Amino acid sequence: MVRIALVGGTGHQGPGLALRWALAGHEVLIGSRRGEKAERVARELARDVMAVGVEYGFGHGINQEVVSKADVVVFTIPFGGVRATCEALRDRIRPGAVVVSPVVPMREADFGLIADLPEEGSAAELIASLLPQARVVAAFHTVSAGLLRDVGRPVEGDVVVCGEDEEAKRLVMGLVEDIPNLRPLDGGPLAYSRVLEALTPLLITMGKRLKRPNLGIKFI
């Protein structure tokens, strides 16, 4: 059992991961900048797992609170919030905690949505530079938030996991495996998160073109 805090867990990507990890028996804490919002989403998510027959109580609180209790902190926030969030949480994240980045920096170019990677290489590398006490692992870039949220349906696909710390990477690969039908793949050092972050806008635009909004990938 892992104690997982979802920073910005009330947003787009947090709720789906929260549900899946709750069903896998982990202790999931929903974080938000506003405590009452975290509480409300925690209640809603508890109803969602109840709908598949599982009684579960999500922890909740402001981001600073939930990360201080967690072994694994997942940054389910937009790229625009990364610097301020790292600043706000720097002293609250436990030394040696695993910080998971599914963050994708994107911009709307004239030809369409494309990655807008920061100078540090990727959002994950930026987070690692801002949180030296954390073990940053990049993962979950190519898994549809909508599919994760729909707990009645399986979510299929591969999740490439990158990071410098092998133990932290194994732990996150285990969290991928805890979600039925997802397969973790070791993507090597954290720098390969650049590729994963670049892939997401292609998946989104191709998904729209193919009318497959939840497009994912598999390595064969």
Next chain:
Amino acid sequence: MVRIALVGGTGHQGPGLALRWALAGHEVLIGSRRGEKAERVARELARDVMAVGVEYGFGHGINQEVVSKADVVVFTIPFGGVRATCEALRDRIRPGAVVVSPVVPMREADFGLIADLPEEGSAAELIASLLPQARVVAAFHTVSAGLLRDVGRPVEGDVVVCGEDEEAKRLVMGLVEDIPNLRPLDGGPLAYSRVLEALTPLLITMGKRLKRPNLGIKFI
């Protein structure tokens, strides 16, 4: 039937595509900087298709010759040769010809192999800027050269095809479909070739780690 010239077709990626398109009934011309090398490889490839029961004569010649006869020109060359090749072939490629770029610019960083995209955005976009008379389409970045070459075995996977010219893109998607078990997917404008070119070094390094040297991808 399409007349296809493979520039640098004697190298790593050319022979496999040549074999597959020969078996699909296209007219394939092997190009090289040295005419005798093109001739030798054309003979070797003819033996390879004969081994699967098909009699076929590959055209061959120096790059300048073969591209001047072709409707589709495939740049099966390393990134380092792109500028000089465009310079040498600029006046020989037919106006309106389709130029296919499977080119992947890579460098060996301290953490491993990674894409080294040019200022223009991608190798394909660089080629488009150097050959304004051509209709450049990016494709075949995620298909193993080794699997393509092994004509007795099917080569599975998805091929994302990017380009500005819809007709040219459809033509190349047809050439993907001509290779059994490959599926073409419309990847949108040429700028998305940046993502495809970035993906290849990840496939190579992950393939080594997984002991799956011919790793490809599928979108699900």
